[in-house]
Amino acid sequence: MQCMQPIPTIKGMQYTIRNISKKADQILRRRAKNENKSLQQVAREALELGAGIVPLGKQPVKYRDLSDIAGTYVHDPGFEEAMRDQDQVDPRDWE
DSSP, X not given: OOOOOOOOOOOOOOOOOOOOOHHHHHHHHHHHHHTTOOHHHHHHHXXXXXXXXXXXXXXXXXXXXXXXXXXXXXXXXXXXXXXXXXXXXXXXXXX
């Protein structure tokens, strides 16, 4: 009689997530179908990506926006004057 070894498994947390929006459901199901993956796998990938987990062999997404400086403008009369001067059109430049 041969003794069978248990198959090693990767254990992870199990979640039950309720109240998924209809739009998210449609997008995840469409992606699963297009990528020939299970809904479970696509949802897990989306959750990991949203949590900032980068898949093996991939580069992290670089977000290029101005959120770090948005809302930091300080009124500067000198700047405003320079902008008004810049907005002046000299007709001689168009001859």
